[in-house]
Amino acid sequence: MNLRPLHDRVVVQPLEEEEKTAGGIIIPDSAKEKPMQGKIIACGPGARGDDGKLVPLDVKKGDRVLYGKWSGTEVRIEGKDVLIMRESDIMGVLA
Secondary structure (H helix, E strand, C coil), X not given: CCCCCCCCEEEEEECCCCCECCCCCECCHHHCCCCCEEEXXXXXXXXXXXXXXXXXXXXXXXXXXXXXXXXXXXXXXXXXXXXXXXXXXXXXXXX
């Protein structure tokens, strides 16, 4: 990918949910909710602190993360739909 996010921004590829429930019911596209999990595919260098020093990010490329349902900005890059968001929009890293 030819995109390098700036400052404390990250590029997240949303992970799609299962199309079938545990009971075997198939969920149509119109009833699906927006995914809230994703994989980080690019990270910025970090934000500048009050003292002007660079504060590195807590997340890294390849991390699976949880984020808010309406977080980030949706963009299409090289045919893929991705989200660009600040690190502060990420709620946690999945182990």
